Amino acid sequence: MIKAGLDIGNSKISFVIADYKNTENINILSISTAPNNNIKKNIILNFENLHDQIKSLVIEAEKQSQTKLNSINLNLSLLNSNSHYYSSEIELKNERISELHLKKIINQSEYFNNPNEKFEIFNNITSYDIDNNLYFNAPIGNYSDNIKINFYKIYILKKYSDNISSVIKKLKLNIDNYIPSPLSSSLSSLTTDEKELGTICIDLGHSTSSISVFENNKFVYGDAIGVGSNNVTLDIARGLSTTISSAERLKTLYGSLVSSPSDDHEIIEIPVVSGDKNTFKQITRSSLNAIIRPRIEETLEMIWQKIRDNNLRSKKLNNVVLTGGGAMMDNITKYVETIFASGVRVSSPLDQLNLENNFKKPNFCDIIGSILYDRDLFKIDFLSNQSKNSKKQGISSFFSWLDQYI
Numbered sequence: 001m002i003k004a005g006l007d008i009g010n011s012k013i014s015f016v017i018a019d020y021k022n023t024e025n026i027n028i029l030s031i032s033t034a035p036n037n038n039i040k041k042n043i044i045l046n047f048e049n050l051h052d053q054i055k056s057l058v059i060e061a062e063k064q065s066q067t068k069l070n071s072i073n074l075n076l077s078l079l080n081s082n083s084h085y086y087s088s089e090i091e092l093k094n095e096r097i098s099e100l101h102l103k104k105i106i107n108q109s110e111y112f113n114n115p116n117e118k119f120e121i122f123n124n125i126t127s128y129d130i131d132n133n134l135y136f137n138a139p140i141g142n143y144s145d146n147i148k149i150n151f152y153k154i155y156i157l158k159k160y161s162d163n164i165s166s167v168i169k170k171l172k173l174n175i176d177n178y179i180p181s182p183l184s185s186s187l188s189s190l191t192t193d194e195k196e197l198g199t200i201c202i203d204l205g206h207s208t209s210s211i212s213v214f215e216n217n218k219f220v221y222g223d224a225i226g227v228g229s230n231n232v233t234l235d236i237a238r239g240l241s242t243t244i245s246s247a248e249r250l251k252t253l254y255g256s257l258v259s260s261p262s263d264d265h266e267i268i269e270i271p272v273v274s275g276d277k278n279t280f281k282q283i284t285r286s287s288l289n290a291i292i293r294p295r296i297e298e299t300l301e302m303i304w305q306k307i308r309d310n311n312l313r314s315k316k317l318n319n320v321v322l323t324g325g326g327a328m329m330d331n332i333t334k335y336v337e338t339i340f341a342s343g344v345r346v347s348s349p350l351d352q353l354n355l356e357n358n359f360k361k362p363n364f365c366d367i368i369g370s371i372l373y374d375r376d377l378f379k380i381d382f383l384s385n386q387s388k389n390s391k392k393q394g395i396s397s398f399f400s401w402l403d404q405y406i
Contacts, residue, residue, distance in 0.1 A: 002029075002067055005370025006054070007075040007181065008164060011206030011230065012036050014367035015057040017065040026353055029065035031367070032057050041207070041226055042079050042160050044167070051167050058171060071174035073370045075181040076121060076164065078224040079208050082155040083310055086110045089129070089148035097130075097142050099382045105149050106383070118155035119162075121178050124378050126152045126218050136216045138382060154180060154222055177375055182212035182222040184369030185323045189347035189362075190214060199319040200340070201347075202303060203366060204326025206230045211303050213312055219378070221310055225302050229326035232295045239291045240283060242270045251329070254285055255292045258331035263289060296332070300339045320344045323365040 003020040007013070013036045019027040034057055038050040062068060088109030090101065114120050128135045129148035139147070161178065168175055186201040198215040207228045213221035232255075236247035254268055263286035272279045307317075320340050322332065333344040348360045349368040359368070 002065075002069070003371045004061075004069050004072040005075065005184075005367055005373075006072050006168070007184070007367045007370060008039065008050075008054070009036060009077075009205060009366075010039050010041065010208060010228075013053060013057060014364070015054075015061050016367050016371055017061050017067060017069070018371045020371055024352055026371070028353070028355060028359070029067065030061040031359055031364070032061050032064075033367075042077055042157075044163050047163075047167065051170055054167065055171055058173070069173060071176045072168070073177045073179055073373055074164070074168065074175050075179050075184045075366060075370050076156060076161060077181050077208060078121075078154065078156060078210060078222050079226055080157055080160075081121075081180075081223060082118070083221060083223060084110075084153045084155065085126075085151070085310075086153070087129075087148055087150045089146060091146055092144050094143055094145055097140055097144055097147060099140060101147065102138060102140070102149065102382055105147065106380070109149070109151065110153075111151060115155070117158055119158040119160075119178075120153060121156050121161070121180055122152070122154040122183070122219070122222065122378070124152060124219070125380060126150045126220050127216070136218060140382070152220055177373055179370055179373045180212075180222045181366055182210035182224065183219055184367075184373060185210065185365045186212040186214060186219075186321075186369065187372040188349045188353070188369035189321055189323050189365045191350070192217075194319055194321065197319065198317045199321055200307070200317050200342075201321045201323065202300075202327075202336075204229055204299070204322065204324040204329075205363075205366075206325060209299055209303060209324070209326070211306060213307070213317065215317070221307070221312055223306050223310075225299070225306070227295075227299045227302060229324075229329070231299075232292055232326075235291050235295050236288065237273075240270060240288070241273050243273060246271050250288055251292065254288055256285075256289055256330040257293055257296060257335040259286055259289050292329075293335075296326075296329070296335065297339070300336060304339060318342045322346045323348075323362045325363040327362040 001020050004017045006015050012033050014033045017030045038046045088105045090105055127150045128139055130139050130144050131146055185203040195214040195217045201212045203210045205228045207230050208224050208226055209228050210224040233247045233251055236250055237244045264284055266285040267282050269280050269282050272281050320336055320342050327346045336344045348362055349355055349365055
């Protein structure tokens with residue numbers, strides 16, 4: 001099966017085509033990226049330029065992979081999104097739990113509620129509470145006095161999804177799945193054990209940083225903040241009165257979050273922003289790091305605050321996985337360990353994907369995850385089964401099916 005994924009970021013656009021058999025048998029046919037100056041904080045600045053840029057990437061990818069695409073998976077940013085936790089329950093009086101009971105709970109919940117101005121990008125069950133005991137799989141067949149289902153839903157602004165969708169549809173491509181970008185990053189970087197035990201995945205991107213949390217193999221939280229590695233670059237440029245290109249080079253080659261005594265004596269020569277292109281000045285590496293650390297600390301604290309605000313701090317999340325371009329900053333794992341008080345590792349796309357070395361980097365996790373997304377992993381099985389059965393049974397059993405929802 002041919003699968004394609006598109007990620008439209010604030011700094012780059014990425015596109016991938018793969019021959020997908022299963023999560024352990026994937027052949028990447030084409031990956032292409034291009035800088036993107038047409039989006040800022042999820043606002044499209046130039047529709048035509050963005051359309052032409054994506055079109056060029058798609059055409060080039062189709063040539064490289066020798067395929068013709070009809071549809072894609074689309075990553076969408078969770079900047080300005082809303083996380084909504086809700087629940088619903090019924091009393092059973094020592095009845096045996098059936099699919100009918102679970103469907104009744106879902107029907108009386110907020111599961112099917114969608115505000116007009118919002119776009120629902122994710123909606124799923126996180127757990128089942130049976131007589132005050134927590135379970136993570138449907139407890140059909142058990143006897144119970146009370147059953148509650150806990151849900152998690154993510155909304156993004158509908159105008160944002162409509163804007164991006166309009167560009168894609170102009171290319172005459174269908175959108176198979178809308179994927180929260182943080183979820184996409186985690187799918188390509190987290191191991192099975194990390195998803196089961198509980199892990200925070202942080203993607204440190206160019207203009208935004210995203211967060212996803214997995215626990216008990218469930219995606220239980222996703223969000224994003226409008227701060228990324230480019231903010232560090234701009235801080236360096238302003239703080240040292242140097243050019244943006246020089247600041248990016250300084251961050252990449254010399255920047256570190258953990259200083260050593262020798263940093264006070266290591267001299268770096270940098271260009272100065274002035275009319276004279278030959279004007280330079282000298283700084284120490286420690287003065288450079290003194291600019292970088294506060295911004296990274298602020299970014300991580302904002303992410304940690306998001307986690308606290310959504311009552312995830314009490315969960316036993318002792319693992320943090322870093323992805324994105326910002327994850328390649330020197331000594332960042334030691335810094336994150338201190339703030340999150342947990343084990344930390346930097347992740348590239350998982351080895352089982354057999355990628356070329358050029359794409360085994362943290363900043364490719366989001367786009368690779370777009371082809372790993374499988375909607376069956378996030379569906380509610382007993383609702384899907386009912387839908388299939390109702391189509392087969394025809395009109396004679398329609399009223400019987402309808403009775404299960406009223």
